[in-house]
Amino acid sequence: ISVKWEMISVRLFCFIWHGLLLFHPVQTGNVLVLPGEFSHWHNMRVIVEELVERNHSVTVLVNTASTTVKYAKEKGFRFQFFSVSLEEHDLNVMFTEFMDIWVQYPNSSILETASRVLNIMDGFVTYHRVMCESMLKNKTVLEILKQSKFDVVLHDPFTPCGELLADMLDVPLIVALKLSFGFTLERICGQMPSTPSYVPTQPVNFSDRMNFLDRVQNFLQYLFPFFFFFFFVGEPTTLCDTFGKAEIWLIRSYWDWDYPRPFPPNFVFIGGHHCKPPKPLPKDMEDFVQSSGEDGIVVFSLGSIFKNLNLERRNTFASALGQIPQKVLWALSGEKPETLAPNTRIYDWIPQNDLLDISQLIPYLHIFLFIVIVFLLTEK
Numbered sequence: 316i317s318v319k320w321e322m323i324s325v326r327l328f329c330f331i332w333h334g335l336l337l338f339h340p341v342q343t344g345n346v347l348v349l350p351g352e353f354s355h356w357h358n359m360r361v362i363v364e365e366l367v368e369r370n371h372s373v374t375v376l377v378n379t380a381s382t383t384v385k386y387a388k389e390k391g392f393r394f395q396f397f398s399v400s401l402e403e404h405d406l407n408v409m410f411t412e413f414m415d416i417w418v419q420y421p422n423s424s425i426l427e428t429a430s431r432v433l434n435i436m437d438g439f440v441t442y443h444r445v446m447c448e449s450m451l452k453n454k455t456v457l458e459i460l461k462q463s464k465f466d467v468v469l470h471d472p473f474t475p476c477g478e479l480l481a482d483m484l485d486v487p488l489i490v491a492l493k494l495s496f497g498f499t500l501e502r503i504c505g506q507m508p509s510t511p512s513y514v515p516t517q518p519v520n521f522s523d524r525m526n527f528l529d530r531v532q533n534f535l536q537y538l539f540p541f542f543f544f545f546f547f548v549g550e551p552t553t554l555c556d557t558f559g560k561a562e563i564w565l566i567r568s569y570w571d572w573d574y575p576r577p578f579p580p581n582f583v584f585i586g587g588h589h590c591k592p593p594k595p596l597p598k599d600m601e602d603f604v605q606s607s608g609e610d611g612i613v614v615f616s617l618g619s620i621f622k623n624l625n626l627e628r629r630n631t632f633a634s635a636l637g638q639i640p641q642k643v644l645w646a647l648s649g650e651k652p653e654t655l656a657p658n659t660r661i662y663d664w665i666p667q668n669d670l671l672d673i674s675q676l677i678p679y680l681h682i683f684l685f686i687v688i689v690f691l692l693t694e695k
Contacts, residue, residue, distance in 0.1 A: 319632035345372045347465040349480070351473030352383045352410070358567055359471055359491060361589040367391045374457075374463065376456075376480075377415035377448060382406050397456045400451040401442070409438045445477035451483065460484060467562075472500060478557040491565040491585075497538070504558035508577045511537050515574070568693065600644070603660055604673055607642040616672050618644035630654045644670065 332592040346366055350359040366373050377384045380401040384394075412422055416431045450456070460480075467487045470477035472495065475479040481488040498516055502602035511534040518585070521529050562581065569586035570578065596604065615636060629652040638645045638658025647667040655661065 330531060343370045343372065345464065346374070346518075347460065347463070347468045347484075347486070348373060349373060349468065349470045349477035350377070350384060351471035352381065352406070355471050355473045358384045359469070359590060362469070362491070362565075363392055364418070374449070374465070376460075379447065380406055380411075386433065395456065397450050397453050399445055401445055409435065411441060413439075427612055443475040446474070447479070451476055451479060456481070469506040472558075473480045478561070482560065488557075488561045489565060490561040491567065493567045498560060503560065504555035505564050505582065506559070506579055509589040510536075511572075521565045522574075536674045537642060544603070589668070590671075591668055592670040594666070596666065596669055596673075599668075600660075600662070603642060603644070604610050604670075610640040610642070613639065613641045613643045613674065614665060616647075616665060616667065624648055626652070633659060 344366075346607040347358060348363055349527050350356045350363075363373050363375065375384065375392060375394050377394055377396050377400045378401075379396055380477050382403050384683075412435055416428060416435075422548065449578055461484060463485060467488050467489055468477065468481035468484065469489050469491060471491050472478075473492075478488055478490075490500075490505075492500070498507065498509045500516075502509045509516070512530055513523045513525070513534055515525070516536045525533060538567065564579075564582045566582055566584045567586060567588070568584060570584045572586070595601070613636075615632075629647070629650065633647075633652035633654040633656065636645065636659050637654065639658070641658065643667055645659055645661050646667075647661050648663045651661060
């Protein structure tokens with residue numbers, strides 16, 4: 316009997332102990348987010364929504380000229396905005412010109428690209444100065460942020476001076492980005508090893524096996540952003556005094572998609588963090604997808620920053636898409652192309668996450684996008 320009661324006592328103790336472990340109090344955090352624009356915000360919003368889902372308190376700091384973050388429409392987290400002297404149109408024009416340089420890069424020489432970049436530097440310098448001064452010299456906003464007693468700042472470097480704000484608030488910094496030109500921030504601030512002889516940088520399309528001339532061009536691509544930071548932003552050591560304090564670097568990519576290279580232990584790859592279980596498609600879209608038959612469908616999207624394509628480029632894309640047998644779902648807002656083919660439907664917004672679950676989606680989606688872009692550039 317004593318043995319029996321002893322076993323019952325042990326089991327009862329284990330049950331109570333496991334109950335205490337399961338129901339111990341969990342501390343939630345208070346997070347300040349500086350999100351960036353376009354796809355930067357779309358990616359950051361996934362993280363924000365997940366933090367809210369886990370009962371963390373989230374405040375998103377946004378400027379009044381934001382082209383993407385509509386603070387009047389979002390729910391589930393708070394917004395704190397600060398006024399800037401720029402208009403939304405000013406930012407759209409500047410970023411559209413910048414992306415045009417990126418797209419045209421394969422057909423441009425280094426000197427042509429450098430010349431175009433220098434031509435828009437005044438706009439970028441003004442953008443950085445206005446954003447930084449409006450955020451860091453706004454005593455009212457700073458006082459609100461200080462009183463909020465944030466536990467961490469989650470910062471996309473697309474938004475200028477977020478690292479300085481974290482330093483002023485004396486709060487740990489987490490950096491979230493895809494990449495920077497020449498891996499400048501990652502190399503100099505994050506201490507990421509990156510040897511130009513075998514690590515290709517963006518936007519060049521080299522592999523890790525480069526000949527001598529390729530290595531020279533790759534080295535110059537590393538060098539140019541360095542001088543940009545030195546002449547326009549300040550000495551890299553000054554910039555990295557703040558960026559280098561980041562506890563974690565969240566990289567919106569996959570390490571196994573890149574060529575082999577070393578990474579610091581605080582670089583965490585979160586590629587695919589935005590993927591969710593698929594939902595049913597809208598009826599008209601579902602009918603269009605099902606009408607594709609054995610040919611399948613192509614989802615064509617260049618991202619939110621390309622929404623200002625001129626009519627000539629829209630027509631060129633539409634003509635190229637009309638030459639394939641697949642049905643095409645094209646994410647595009649604004650003016651309708653004149654050369655739009657019957658196999659192509661235009662949507663202001665496409666549920667890409669849900670479409671990726673469709674069996675009709677052809678397996679060479681990304682290759683096709685690359686072919687179309689090359690076609691556009693050669694046509695130009």
